[in-house]
Amino acid sequence: MKSQWMLILGLLFALIIAVFAVINVDAVQVNYLFGSTSTPLILVIMISTLFGGLAVGSLGMIRVFMLQRKLKQLEKQLHDVVNHSLQATPEQEGQEEWKLDEPSLNENEQGSNK
Numbered sequence: 001m002k003s004q005w006m007l008i009l010g011l012l013f014a015l016i017i018a019v020f021a022v023i024n025v026d027a028v029q030v031n032y033l034f035g036s037t038s039t040p041l042i043l044v045i046m047i048s049t050l051f052g053g054l055a056v057g058s059l060g061m062i063r064v065f066m067l068q069r070k071l072k073q074l075e076k077q078l079h080d081v082v083n084h085s086l087q088a089t090p091e092q093e094g095q096e097e098w099k100l101d102e103p104s105l106n107e108n109e110q111g112s113n114k
Contacts, residue, residue, distance in 0.1 A: 021045040 024041040 017045065017049050021049075 021042045024045060026041055027038045028041045028044060030037055030039050030044060
């Protein structure tokens with residue numbers, strides 16, 4: 001459900017940017033480090049939005065990659081711990097056995113048994 005809302009919000013944002021860009025079609029002076037040029041504002045807005053989206057998408061993909069790598073590392077650690085605990089002998093664990101306690105009677109049941 002969360003991904004559907006993210007998709008809807010992304011499409012809504014893209015629509016707003018597109019309408020904003022279409023409204024602003026006048027030529028503007030764009031200054032670069034090496035010179036300047038006269039470019040339609042619609043191109044400046046669309047290219048800036050595209051580069052911003054690529055930057056955010058790239059950072060998101062890097063984060064997902066890092067989280068997947070961390071998940072694999074933690075799964076390997078869990079697998080190692082489980083294998084180690086299954087291979088442990090009773091001598092290594094002090095020969096302790098776990099016993100379930102019998103459920104104790106609560107006050108109402110104790111009163112009715114008297």
